Amino acid sequence: MRPDLPLLQAESLSREFxxxxxxxxxxxRRLEAVSEVSFSIGRQEVLGLVGExxxxxxxxxxxxxxxxxxxxGRILFDGxxxxxxxxxxxxxxxxxxxxxxxxxxxxLNPRMRVREIVEEPLVVHGIEPDSSSRRDRVARLLxxxxxxxxxxxxxxxxxxxxxxxxxxxARAIACGPELLVADEPIASLDLSMGAxxxxxFSSLVDTDAMxxxxxxxxxxxxxxxxxRVAVLYRGRxxxxxxxxxxxxxxxxxxxxxxxxxxxxxxxEAAPSNAGSEPGPTGLCAFLPRCDRxxxxxxxxxxxxxxxxxxxxxLCHLPRGESSWSPVTLLSQGSPSDVPATPSR
Amino acid sequence: xxxxxxxRVENLTLSLKTREGEIVPVREVxxxxSKGEAVGLVGExxxxxxxxxxxxxxxxxxxxxxxxxxxxxxxxDLLALPEGRLRTIRGQKVSMVFQEPQxxxxxxxxxxxxxxxxxxxxxxxxxxxxxxxxxxxxxxAGLPDPLTVSRSYPHQLSGGMRQRVMIAMALALDPLLVIxxxxxxxxxxxxxxxxxxxxxxxRQRSGQxxxxxxxxxxxxxxVSDRVLLMxxxxxxEEAPSARFFSLGPRHPYGRALLASRPEGGILTRKxxxxxxxxxxxxxxxxxxxxxxxxxxxxxxxxxxxxxxxPWNGGEGERVFCHHPDESPLGAPVHAA
Numbered sequence: 102m103r104p105d106l107p108l109l110q111a112e113s114l115s116r117e118f119x120x121x122x123x124x125x126x127x128x129x130r131r132l133e134a135v136s137e138v139s140f141s142i143g144r145q146e147v148l149g150l151v152g153e154x155x156x157x158x159x160x161x162x163x164x165x166x167x168x169x170x171x172x173x174g175r176i177l178f179d180g181x182x183x184x185x186x187x188x189x190x191x192x193x194x195x196x197x198x199x200x201x202x203x204x205x206x207x208x209l210n211p212r213m214r215v216r217e218i219v220e221e222p223l224v225v226h227g228i229e230p231d232s233s234s235r236r237d238r239v240a241r242l243l244x245x246x247x248x249x250x251x252x253x254x255x256x257x258x259x260x261x262x263x264x265x266x267x268x269x270x271a272r273a274i275a276c277g278p279e280l281l282v283a284d285e286p287i288a289s290l291d292l293s294m295g296a297x298x299x300x301x302f303s304s305l306v307d308t309d310a311m312x313x314x315x316x317x318x319x320x321x322x323x324x325x326x327x328x329r330v331a332v333l334y335r336g337r338x339x340x341x342x343x344x345x346x347x348x349x350x351x352x353x354x355x356x357x358x359x360x361x362x363x364x365x366x367x368x369e370a371a372p373s374n375a376g377s378e379p380g381p382t383g384l385c386a387f388l389p390r391c392d393r394x395x396x397x398x399x400x401x402x403x404x405x406x407x408x409x410x411x412x413x414x415l416c417h418l419p420r421g422e423s424s425w426s427p428v429t430l431l432s433q434g435s436p437s438d439v440p441a442t443p444s445r
Numbered sequence: 446x447x448x449x450x451x452x453r454v455e456n457l458t459l460s461l462k463t464r465e466g467e468i469v470p471v472r473e474v475x476x477x478x479s480k481g482e483a484v485g486l487v488g489e490x491x492x493x494x495x496x497x498x499x500x501x502x503x504x505x506x507x508x509x510x511x512x513x514x515x516x517x518x519x520x521x522d523l524l525a526l527p528e529g530r531l532r533t534i535r536g537q538k539v540s541m542v543f544q545e546p547q548x549x550x551x552x553x554x555x556x557x558x559x560x561x562x563x564x565x566x567x568x569x570x571x572x573x574x575x576x577x578x579x580x581x582x583x584x585x586a587g588l589p590d591p592l593t594v595s596r597s598y599p600h601q602l603s604g605g606m607r608q609r610v611m612i613a614m615a616l617a618l619d620p621l622l623v624i625x626x627x628x629x630x631x632x633x634x635x636x637x638x639x640x641x642x643x644x645x646x647x648r649q650r651s652g653q654x655x656x657x658x659x660x661x662x663x664x665x666x667x668v669s670d671r672v673l674l675m676x677x678x679x680x681x682e683e684a685p686s687a688r689f690f691s692l693g694p695r696h697p698y699g700r701a702l703l704a705s706r707p708e709g710g711i712l713t714r715k716x717x718x719x720x721x722x723x724x725x726x727x728x729x730x731x732x733x734x735x736x737x738x739x740x741x742x743x744x745x746x747x748x749x750x751x752x753x754x755p756w757n758g759g760e761g762e763r764v765f766c767h768h769p770d771e772s773p774l775g776a777p778v779h780a781a
Contacts, residue, residue, distance in 0.1 A: 147714075153633035154604070261725050291489040292660050293741075296705035296721035303714040318634050325707035326714050344713075358635050 103180040107141035108280055108312050109165065109198075114138045114174035116160050134160045136336045138174070142280065147306055147313040149327030149344060151320065151359065157336040158316045162284045165314060166200050167191065179279070196226045196276035203285040205265030209257040215268055216253040219243065222275045242271045246301060263294030270301060274311070281305065284316045299326055320359055324348050332356045335386035342412030352414045354391050385416070393418060450517075451621055451654050452478040452501065457514035459496060461506065465730040469512065471496050472678040477760070478622070483648060483655040485669030485686070487662065491726055492675040494658050498624045501656070502539055503531040519621060536567045540615040544627035546607035550599040556583070556610050557595040563617045578617070586613040587643050605636035612643065619651065626658045641667050663708060666690050671761070674699050677726060677737035681765040688762065693774030695757075695764040697745075698722075698738045703774070736767065744768045 115137055120130040135157040142148045152158045163169040165176060167183055176183045178194060186194060199222075202208035209218055219239045222228075229235040240250035246267040257265055266286060273281055283302065287295040299322060305311045317323050323330060324344055331341040332355065340353040351357040383402040388394055397417050406425040407413045419425040459471035471493040478484055488494040499505065501516060503523055516523040519538060523531065543549040551559055557579055564575045583591035586609040599607055608628060615623050625644065629637035645668055648655055659665050665672060665686075672689045674682040674696060682689075682696040694700050704720040724741040733739060739749040746768070754767045 153635065263725060291726070292702055293489060293705060293722040294725070296719035297723075299714075300718045300721055303718060307714070320634060321707045325712065325719070 104144070106177070106180050107143045108146075108179060109142040109314075110175075110177040111138060111140050111161070111165065112175045112177065114161065114164055114171045114176065116157075116164060116169065117172045134336050135164070135171075138333075138336075138338050140331050140338065140341060142312050142314060143328075144279070144312055145306055145310050146329065147302075147315055147327045149323035149330040150314060150316045150333060151318060151323050151330060152333030153318065155335075156333040158333050159284055161333075162200070162282050162314065162316050166198065166282055167195070168200075192226075196222070196228075197278055198280040198282065199273040199276070199278040201266070201269050201273050201281060201283040201286050204289050205257075205262055205269050206289070208269055209265055211257055214254050214256060215243070215248075218257070218268060219271045219275055222272060226276050228276055238275075239271075242275055245274070246271045247297070261294070262290045263297060266290060266294070266298055267301070270298075270305075274305065274309075278311065280312045280314065282314045282316070285318070286315075287319070287322065288317070295322070302326060320348070332359065337386065337415060338413070339387065339415045340413065342408075346412055352412075352419050353387075353416045354393050354418070355387050449480055450477040451480045451482075451519060453517040454497075454501070455515045455517075457497070457500060457516060458512040459493075459500060459505070459509055460512040462508040463730070465728070468729040470509075470678050470729055471500070474514070474675075474678075474680055476673055476680060476683065478654050478656060480621070480654060481648070481652045482671065483645075483657060483669050484671045484673060485665035486656060486658045486673045486675065487660065487665050488675035489660055489726060491677070491729065493678040494675050495626055497675070498541070498626050498656060498658050501622070501624060502535050502541060503528075504535075533567070536563065537618045538620050539622045539624065540618070540620045542608070542611050542615045542623065542625040542628045545631050546604070546611045547599060547631075549611060550607060552599055554598070555595065556597055556599070556602075560595075560610075560614055560617055563614060567618055579613075582613040582617055583610070585647070586610070586616070587639070588613070603636075604632050605639065608632060608636075608640055609643065612640075612647070616647065616651075616653075620653065622654045622656065624656045624658065627660070628657075629659070629661065629664050637664065638667075644668055662690075662703065662706070677732060678729060679737065679765065681738070683761065683763050685762065691774070693770070693772075695769040695771060696738075696766050697742045697768075697770055700770050700774075701741075701743075736765075744770065 114135055115133060116135040117131045117133050120132050138161060140148065150158050150161060160169065164171050171184060178198060181194065183191070183194060216236070216239050219242055220235055223235055223238065229238050239253060243250055243252055248264065248267050248271065257268060260268065287298050290298060302313060302315070303326065306313050315323065315326055327344045329342060330344045330347050331338045332347070332353065333339070334355045340347055340351065340356045347356060348360045351360045385391070385398055385403045388398055391398070395417050403415045403417050404420060405413060405415050405428040406419055407428045408424050413428060454477070455475050457471055457474040458469060460467050460469050474493070474497055486494045486497065496506070501518070503526070511524055518534070560579045560582065561575055564570055564578065570578070579595055580591040583594050588594045588606060588609050594602065594606065594610065602610065629640050632640060641664055644655065647653065655668065657665060657668050669686050672684055672686050673680050674694065676698050682694055682699050684694065689699070694703065701720070701722045705722055707719065722741055727733060727737055727740065733750060735750045735752050736742070736745070736754050739745040742749065749767050754765050757764050757766065757769055
């Protein structure tokens with residue numbers, strides 16, 4: 102364990118997908134779903150990842166979980182480069198980061214009893230090989246997530262959405278992970294269940310010292326739960342920083358839209374993947390929807406600016422302000438003559 | 446309610462055969478809707494809000510039957526009408542916008558073909574006139590390039606654009622009532638707000654009545670003049686939006702719902718846990734004898750668990766509760 106490092110560091114993650122179509126002679130069309138995304142999550146910290154569908158937030162969650170390899174970039178977990186690991190070495194790390202899925206109906210095997218679902222990771226990782234102590238551990242896990250040890254022999258279908266999500270969380274925390282990745286964990290739950298599940302995540306972080314990557318489009322919940330927030334637009338982080346700072350004083354026009362929840366009666370934006378193919382220009386992806394665009398937005402890609410090394414924004418707008426200065430990243434590939442050292 | 450009632454639902458009760466036996470997903474539901482009025486029907490899944498909405502179109506799921514009540518719409522008793530007449534009303538006077546436009550639109554037909562069908566089956570208009578109206582309708586639904594959209598297939602459009610197409614279809618025949626069932630749920634937050642603004646703008650311009658069915662209180666607040674709150678098949682509160690959201694709901698369930706969201710005043714997890722509602726909605730085949738919310742209610746006493754509550758108040762502002770909460774809401778609820 103390296104307490105001096107953030108628990109998770111994502112460095113310049115990119116992920117491309119092949120698009121259908123293209124012939125023998127035609128160049129394969131590729132979609133860059135995630136471009137040059139960097140962030141970190143500290144111990145016992147909640148990072149909220151917000152953005153609309155197609156913004157790449159689920160792709161990022163899957164890359165962090167090592168369910169999907171990045172096309173470029175690295176993921177350091179407790180200082181270890183996960184992207185370089187495979188086989189046994191990767192499996193040894195896997196118990197340290199676990200996922201809670203959006204749809205508790207689809208992510209639990211309907212034929213398995215609650216006990217089997219929750220103990221499966223314990224068996225896979227060889228924790229508690231003794232079956233009676235494993236049973237005790239499952240009972241404690243169920244109680245930890247607000248279920249009862251009497252629920253052990255029940256089937257998922259006997260539970261409401263909220264109950265199933267608790268089972269999914271019990272499975273995720275079974276091996277005592279340090280990081281949870283939760284992708285829209287309350288989006289498919291009933292209104293009165295959402296608060297119970299969010300409270301459970303809070304206590305896993307604040308009492309059990311877990312870290313959480315909370316992927317959501319529910320801005321009020323992100324504001325409530327997250328210590329820091331990263332806003333994604335078309336595969337890039339356009340703004341990040343402490344939650345309060347970012348949502349109370351948004352600097353990117355897109356964050357402003359999300360945070361204020363008010364919109365000018367504008368026309369519909371283009372379909373969400375139309376603009377995310379790597380364009381020749383590299384101009385700001387938000388430009389077509391932006392009501393505050395400057396002349397330079399049409400001339401040059403937006404710079405990545407930072408304020409006090411805690412906030413970042415990918416936008417021309419704050420450039421003139423003295424508190425904001427350019428960020429240089431290792432693999433940004435910008436034609437800058439500043440030595441390429443990571444600024445964080 | 447000075448205005449003329451366009452819709453009057455009285456004691457509507459719907460029963461449904463399920464594996465667990467016969468259940469009553471809609472029970473003694475009464476409300477009315479005036480011309481030009483927007484009413485929000487709020488509830489969780491299983492509360493009966495969608496079935497209530499569908500019944501206004503004369504659509505009932507297989508295995509269901511009307512166990513009682515009546516629906517008067519524009520002077521006609523919908524439940525007594527033959528299917529042919531219902532179909533006319535469904536197209537011309539009442540229309541519906543569904544939650545998931547991708548499943549409500551036909552994937553193998555262009556937008557134009559689908560809207561044209563509506564005009565062809567309900568109006569004697571010429572092909573040319575229909576074309577003109579299709580483009581006009583798409584433009585009015587906030588689609589800046591109606592010609593391209595009309596030639597597109599649903600999968601070529603974004604979720605927000607598809608929902609705008611659905612709205613254009615719902616408005617094609619200038620109906621008296623539009624029922625929108627969770628029209629913003631499948632959309633991204635910024636797009637959802639655009640759709641809400643569109644619904645409000647359309648209503649202002651053409652004076653339709655709107656029944657807005659949603660579980661999202663902040664969205665209901667934005668579009669509705671009046672709120673109907675449902676729980677376990679019953680309406681449990683009716684109130685003007687202004688009252689419901691500023692003074693607060695009088696039903697403890699409505700109170701608890703508002704408080705369970707961070708918009709209710711709690712700002713971050715470091716300050717306090719969210720005020721979650723304990724327990725869960727009772728299954729419809731196993732409702733408690735008294736108030737359905739009693740097992741989860743902080744104000745419940747012996748009376749609540751044994752006896753159905755009375756209606757407190759009159760039409761337009763009433764609550765189905767033994768002990769309504771009359772105290773004004775503590776922290777101000779800001780719109781999300």
